[in-house]
Amino acid sequence: MKIRKSLIALFLLPALLLFLLIYLGPICIVVITSFFNWKAGAPISFAGISNYRTAISDLSVRRALGNTVIWVLLQSTVHVGVGTVLAFILAKKGRGWKFFRTAFMIPNVISMAALGIILLNVFNPEYGLLNSILSAVMGNKFSHNWYFSVNTAFPTVTMGWLLYAGMITILMLAAIQSISSELMEAARIDGASQWQIDTMIILPLVRGSLGTSVIIAATSMLREFEMIFLTTSGGPGNLTLNLPLYLYKTALNENNYGYANMMGVFLIAFGVLVVYLINKLFKMDEMDI
């Protein structure tokens, strides 16, 4: 037994070293340097919590944090909800279910850069697809700048990822299909309706996968960068700014690495909190089967 344990430790060592070098080490550097004034071309000096104090009064940080929270909430609910509902529909294996399963994955398969450019053209005020369809429906030329109008910028950016729940669908579909059909048959024999089977039998049984899906969706919003960068770049003003994009701008436009790392600490802490809360909500530690 002793020999086995030491062997296990030995084989885990490379992965542990990798984790220390690539994750833990840099995270520690990020946390430590968030307490320093660190700007390109200037000497590094200890700043205490001044970066954090500045962030409290920084309107862009407030806006970015607020937008990030909203997107986390929307993605955890609407996005996962859409994916789950689709999974339930596909699990019935209706006509063409394989086709729809594949088709719904397409936005998740193409790169975010390509998707961003596509959406820029879809929402283009001059020749965009959406305005063209609306013009055809209304019978006269309709032109609206979806991405850069103050009223529609935020929802338009949100639509860039909210409904594309292909990954969630695949996860939930796999979980649903792993449930023994005998349970459903027994329920039907007992007179349960399909709705009752879906909500009272299947849904509780796939709770773990649902929780995982919510974690994946929520944490994806803590990393969301490309779509916003490629479309609105956080504008107009800071209406569509989020923390990762503001972190990037602070580091590479303002060359203020200490302040950028402070935002990195926010993101890490927020991410840990989100994962913890979702774990608790879905009781991920308690598995039924």
Next chain:
Amino acid sequence: MRKLISILVAALMCTSLLAGCGGSNNTSGSAAPAGTQPVNTTAAEAPASAEAPVEGIVEINFPTMWVGVNSAAGWFSVMRERFEAEYGDRYKLVVEEIPGDQAYVDKLKVLYSSDSLPDVMSTGGYNLIDMMNDKMVDLTPYVDADPEWKASLSEQGIEVNSRNGRLYGIPYMKQVVGYFYNNTLFEQAGIEKTADTWEEFFEQAEQLKAAGITPFSMDTADSGWVTSLMLGAMIGQNDAGETFMNTVQPTDYNTPEFITAAANIQLMFQNYTTSDAMGGKYENAAANFFAGRTAIIANGPWMIGDFYDTTMSPEGFAENISVAAYPGNVMYNSGKTGFHIGAKSPEKIEAALAFVKFMTSEESQRLALELTGEIPDNENITSDDVKPLVNDVIALGSNAARSINDFQSLWYANVVDEISVQYPLLAQGGMTPEEFAAAMTAAAEKNN
């Protein structure tokens, strides 16, 4: 025995982890031939080099954005081949291709932060001297030691590339920018000559609009280049404005000139441009101009080649286009940042200097003029093999009453970004010109 094998396997796995952390970086492909070695990379990747240098040959690395569809790609490709042919027995140029201006600038910032600036770099006009001069080689003694070389550099170019009396860049081109207009559309609107004053300019905009023609190509994305050229030209129409538009990294934008210009830009967005200007990129603005949907676009002589390119504009488009100085005879007419050296060892500095001298030579500047329309830093360099419009631009620059420099070369990077995200708010009346100026000031103050 099993334990020993297990330990060896674990040790091998640990060693393989560290193998990638060596001092020299490896390319992903096979061994490259001697000479230049193009490597595609992104801002996040480390600079690449080929196999170990041959003894006696000094290797210098040069990341560049002059690749792909960049207007200078053709010029650089020719000059690189010529450098290889002439210096291949002494120096090896390792080229790292980084498509995109912003990606290139971001990459240099990352390298600067890790104290690994490349041996040679050139941003095509972005000012990184103020940020990075502590790690750039002071070229003053090298230039002073070569009077012929020094005499070939313009005073304007030396000034733009110097800080506190030290020269950090070798210029090879200057910035001469006016605005292009479509003669056919002007005729349709009954406009016979370009405006001498900004009042006339806006009256002509009304004339164009009345004739069913959208006056201006504008943009907001990616620094809002064509819009900001108009903004700067409006600012620079009096002494104070001209001074402002020649100030490096200004911190106070709450000036009457800036606010008035911002108000005019707001007017242009709301009345005289296309609906995709707000949020639009340079490519949208250019496409509108090429398609004849707009009559005026502000841009530099590097755009002239596109007027002859039938993949971008209609056949014969160039014959319809003329160039003008901004009202008040204002022209962007300034030196530009050139080639910088970040090499550390004397051998590499020597090699880098040879490369920089080669790239900034008379021959190189003439070729750039012919292939890209870029105006040479050395005023004595001319060519018969240039598009007519290029000579018009040069003449306008020489005769300008007021000469200004562009915002990308002068202003803080975060102000350039801020202007891009605030233009849409200004355009739709979501902020006043005063608030716009205040936003730029607030962004600039973050750098202190």
